[in-house]
Amino acid sequence: MKTLPKQCDILKIEEKWQKEWEEMGVYHFDWKDKHRPTYVVDTPPPYPSGDFHMGNALNHTYFDIVARFKRMQGHNVLFPQGFDCHGLPTEVETEEHYNIKKTELPLEEFIGLCNQFVDKYITIMRTAIKRLGCSIDWTTEYQTRNPDYWRKTQLSFILLHKKGYIYQGTHPINWCPHCETAIADAEVEHQPKQGQLHTIRFQLENGQHKAIATTRPELLSSCVAVAVHPDDERYQKHIGKNIRIPTTNRAVKIVADELADPDFGTGVMMICTYGDKTDVKAAKTRKLPIIMSIDEEGRMTEKAGKYANLAIEEARRAIIADLEKQGLLEKSELIQQEVGQCWRCRTPIEILERKQWFMKTRQLTPQVEKTANDIKWYPDYMKTRLIDWARSLEWDWVISRQRVFATPIPIWYCRKCNEIILAEEGWLPIDPRKDPPKIKDCPKCGHDQFIPETDVLDTWFDSSISCAVHAGWPDRKDWHRFYPADVHPSGTDIIRTWAYYLMVRHLALFNQTPYKSCLINGMVLGTDGRMMHKSLGNYIASPEVISKYGADAARQWAASGGATGSDIPFRWADVEYGWRFLRKLWNAARFASQHLQDHRPTENVKLELLDRWLLSKLAKVVQKATSALEECQFNIAAEEIRNFTWHTFCDSYIEAVKHRLYKPETYGESKRKAAQHTLYLAIYRILQLLAPIIPHTTEEIYQTLYAEDKRHLSIHVSPWPVPDKTLMDEEAERCGDLIIAVIEEIRRDKAEKKKPLNTLMKNVTIYAGTAESARILNLAQESIIGTCKIAKMKILAQKGKGKEVRDYPNVRFVAEY
RNA sequence: GGGCCGGUAGUCUAGCACGGUUAGGACAUCUGCUUGACGUGCAGAAGGUCGCUGGUUCAAAUCCGGCCCGGCCCA
Numbered sequence: 039m040k041t042l043p044k045q046c047d048i049l050k051i052e053e054k055w056q057k058e059w060e061e062m063g064v065y066h067f068d069w070k071d072k073h074r075p076t077y078v079v080d081t082p083p084p085y086p087s088g089d090f091h092m093g094n095a096l097n098h099t100y101f102d103i104v105a106r107f108k109r110m111q112g113h114n115v116l117f118p119q120g121f122d123c124h125g126l127p128t129e130v131e132t133e134e135h136y137n138i139k140k141t142e143l144p145l146e147e148f149i150g151l152c153n154q155f156v157d158k159y160i161t162i163m164r165t166a167i168k169r170l171g172c173s174i175d176w177t178t179e180y181q182t183r184n185p186d187y188w189r190k191t192q193l194s195f196i197l198l199h200k201k202g203y204i205y206q207g208t209h210p211i212n213w214c215p216h217c218e219t220a221i222a223d224a225e226v227e228h229q230p231k232q233g234q235l236h237t238i239r240f241q242l243e244n245g246q247h248k249a250i251a252t253t254r255p256e257l258l259s260s261c262v263a264v265a266v267h268p269d270d271e272r273y274q275k276h277i278g279k280n281i282r283i284p285t286t287n288r289a290v291k292i293v294a295d296e297l298a299d300p301d302f303g304t305g306v307m308m309i310c311t312y313g314d315k316t317d318v319k320a321a322k323t324r325k326l327p328i329i330m331s332i333d334e335e336g337r338m339t340e341k342a343g344k345y346a347n348l349a350i351e352e353a354r355r356a357i358i359a360d361l362e363k364q365g366l367l368e369k370s371e372l373i374q375q376e377v378g379q380c381w382r383c384r385t386p387i388e389i390l391e392r393k394q395w396f397m398k399t400r401q402l403t404p405q406v407e408k409t410a411n412d413i414k415w416y417p418d419y420m421k422t423r424l425i426d427w428a429r430s431l432e433w434d435w436v437i438s439r440q441r442v443f444a445t446p447i448p449i450w451y452c453r454k455c456n457e458i459i460l461a462e463e464g465w466l467p468i469d470p471r472k473d474p475p476k477i478k479d480c481p482k483c484g485h486d487q488f489i490p491e492t493d494v495l496d497t498w499f500d501s502s503i504s505c506a507v508h509a510g511w512p513d514r515k516d517w518h519r520f521y522p523a524d525v526h527p528s529g530t531d532i533i534r535t536w537a538y539y540l541m542v543r544h545l546a547l548f549n550q551t552p553y554k555s556c557l558i559n560g561m562v563l564g565t566d567g568r569m570m571h572k573s574l575g576n577y578i579a580s581p582e583v584i585s586k587y588g589a590d591a592a593r594q595w596a597a598s599g600g601a602t603g604s605d606i607p608f609r610w611a612d613v614e615y616g617w618r619f620l621r622k623l624w625n626a627a628r629f630a631s632q633h634l635q636d637h638r639p640t641e642n643v644k645l646e647l648l649d650r651w652l653l654s655k656l657a658k659v660v661q662k663a664t665s666a667l668e669e670c671q672f673n674i675a676a677e678e679i680r681n682f683t684w685h686t687f688c689d690s691y692i693e694a695v696k697h698r699l700y701k702p703e704t705y706g707e708s709k710r711k712a713a714q715h716t717l718y719l720a721i722y723r724i725l726q727l728l729a730p731i732i733p734h735t736t737e738e739i740y741q742t743l744y745a746e747d748k749r750h751l752s753i754h755v756s757p758w759p760v761p762d763k764t765l766m767d768e769e770a771e772r773c774g775d776l777i778i779a780v781i782e783e784i785r786r787d788k789a790e791k792k793k794p795l796n797t798l799m800k801n802v803t804i805y806a807g808t809a810e811s812a813r814i815l816n817l818a819q820e821s822i823i824g825t826c827k828i829a830k831m832k833i834l835a836q837k838g839k840g841k842e843v844r845d846y847p848n849v850r851f852v853a854e855y
Numbered sequence: 856g857g858g859c860c861g862g863u864a865g866u867c868u869a870g871c872a873c874g875g876u877u878a879g880g881a882c883a884u885c886u887g888c889u890u891g892a893c894g895u896g897c898a899g900a901a902g903g904u905c906g907c908u909g910g911u912u913c914a915a916a917u918c919c920g921g922c923c924c925g926g927c928c929c930a
Contacts, residue, residue, distance in 0.1 A: 423928075426929080600868065609866090
């Protein structure tokens with residue numbers, strides 16, 4: 039056995055092993071292996087933003103611990119990594135960086151520029167993921183922008199289309215006038231905002247006026263009805279009559295509707311197509327006409343009359359000014375309102391009626407609910423988030439986007455008869471924006487010219503087939519062997535997107551759950567307790583932490599920072615504690631290695647009481663840590679193992695066997711051998727238990743001390759320890775606890791008397807209080823004398839005076855120095 | 856307004872599903888010692904109305920009701 043050096047450069051060790059693991063292929067998934075059970079991680083493909091933040095570090099650590107744990111338990115672990123490349127942020131960054139609009143460049147050039155950003159950021163993120171020490175099989179890497187991935191995304195579109203899940207429809211959709219695209223419900227953020235509530239006079243048929251309060255006077259031209267609450271006595275007599283809208287002079291009906299809140303404004307509400315979702319609901323149930331006053335760019339349409347072409351805000355001001363001139367504006371007051379905004383650019387969203395592609399997701403809600411209840415959730419209560427979300431959806435999923443950098447929709451239209459031409463499987467991948475369909479004539483009318491669909495797919499449409507793609511669908515015949523995934527990790531923030539879309543996509547495609555369990559991580563909070571966000575100035579990127587304390591320290595923060603699923607504050611103190619723990623472990627192993635030079639593993643050892651005490655406690659730690667990891671309770675596992683290592687093993691056990699190791703001539707060679715045996719076994723087990731959490735440090739120690747004997751390629755493929763029942767020894771634990779308590783109390787006595795711990799004690803008399811305690815202490819006389827440096831010691835069964843041993847009120851001792 | 860989660864020493868957190876130990880731990884603070892693995896480590900001290908309030912019970916941080924506060928998501 040080699041000894042560990044005194045110096046340990048954790049950062050260097052980490053980078054060394056990251057390289058070697060890859061060269062050794064320790065984490066390669068064996069696609070052909072039919073013996074070991076498989077374990078498949080549905081690794082989230084991060085968006086290449088260029089930032090691998092502590093939130094990424096948290097969730098990657100979670101499932102890397104799971105992957106390593108399962109691998110050691112004998113599973114053939116498929117731990118892939120992809121990147122979710124498409125999307126608005128990159129387009130926006132490209133537009134801003136080059137100061138261009140996506141429409142000003144040829145399609146391919148613009149996509150080329152986007153790709154440059156993605157290339158750069160993927161390199162950064164791949165490095166960051168590797169630097170965290172994730173046990174990923176990098177031969178599985180995929181990128182959603184690659185033609186091969188397009189093929190799969192497009193194939194899933196075609197299959198769903200054929201199954202009737204995909205339809206084109208004119209529906210009210212959330213629209214971002216800045217990004218000029220439809221966005222999904224999940225992408226709408228609700229923000230409190232200060233707005234103005236204007237009270238405007240509408241003219242009744244009899245020439246009188248009624249006041250209506252609205253925050254959006256620019257939608258007067260879209261007003262299709264006016265509603266009052268059915269029980270509102272003030273307006274009973276007007277229900278069913280007409281009322282004239284100022285600025286347009288159009289008349290609409292006054293209707294009774296419970297949506298109108300009698301206490302808000304004047305109690306009279308405009309129904310416009312569309313101001314918000316309430317309008318959508320009212321317009322639909324009452325079959326009201328739809329008047330679109332706002333266009334895709336956020337400008338007023340010709341429906342707005344003289345205000346046409348004005349931007350929304352401009353139109354609002356102009357209308358208010360005109361109303362004021364006409365004496366139709368009663369008042370304007372400030373109010374707090376909730377505004378739906380685009381999650382990317384924070385522009386208030388509009389609801390437009392537009393042709394879009396949809397996926398029928400709502401009809402799957404009962405199945406989503408059933409599946410969510412069938413699978414396992416860590417922690418369990420998180421399943422309600424998915425179920426509540428699915429139940430609350432009012433619209434199907436809008437899957438088309440009016441952007442560029444995304445997977446194209448494989449559709450063309452016949453120029454003459456408008457027939458939809460759906461690509462065939464063999465044509466994929468295909469970009470209709472560049473390529474015509476591979477048929478000569480329209481199958482319906484025979485015309486030979488086609489118009490491409492220029493809309494593209496929502497990026498969630500790419501990433502929501504990950505479970506099938508990881509398994510090798512559609513190319514591997516045996517992909518069902520690796521499907522469903524065993525674990526799907528998700529942040530609390532993306533349950534309603536990724537976890538949900540995965541579920542509906544796979545249910546629709548394969549009628550089977552995409553994942554057997556869902557592992558939830560909370561959000562990372564900044565040191566100020568608020569969500570970690572760049573804009574809040576409390577942001578810390580993982581390279582900053584790792585370059586200071588290393589990945590193993592950062593991983594300990596992630597594992598131990600709080601209960602799985604709860605929000606975890608980032609704490610430097612936790613990382614530093616982790617770092618100190620690594621050093622403690624290193625030194626304990628180094629100490630052992632110095633005393634194990636002549637040790638040869640053998641079964642033939644007669645263990646001392648304290649050896650059996652330690653091994654019994656260790657067996658229980660194995661048991662507790664294993665069940666904690668099975669339940670993804672990383673904090674409990676980490677605490678259990680670290681406390682055992684630091685306190686039980688280092689502080690109590692090692693201190694209590696030093697005399698045996700150093701002075702075999704006094705205490706006997708066999709007692710030294712017993713201590714060696716115990717050290718050798720205990721450190722190996724500790725390293726294994728810690729390996730999923732701190733893979734680098736444990737590997738370095740394993741390779742130096744144990745590899746030669748144990749012969750595993752890496753500690754990460756060594757078999758996970760099974761709690762050894764034969765080592766569990768209640769009697770040894772009971773006795774050992776008393777002995778350790780006495781030793782600690784004597785050390786405490788020295789500390790209280792301000793004496794150095796190696797002070798020789800002239801005389802110690804222990805009053806054990808009972809014959810049984812005396813018997814136990816007599817068994818360990820040497821350990822007490824040797825550990826506490828006692829010249830003469832007497833153990834008496836009787837009760838006596840002196841210092842009381844903590845937790846053992848009958849046991850006391852008197853010490854002379 | 857609805858749903859979910861949380862409220863435990865200066866800070867953060869465990870315990871709560873199955874009520875009963877002196878409410879465990881980390882950081883920070885203070886005090887000693889530095890022992891032949893430890894760029895330190897060890898030992899100790901101080902710090903708590905377990906959000907508030909009612910109830911169930913011999914017994915509540917834990918179970919039930921109400922309220923207050925915070926977070927997240929949604930309307």
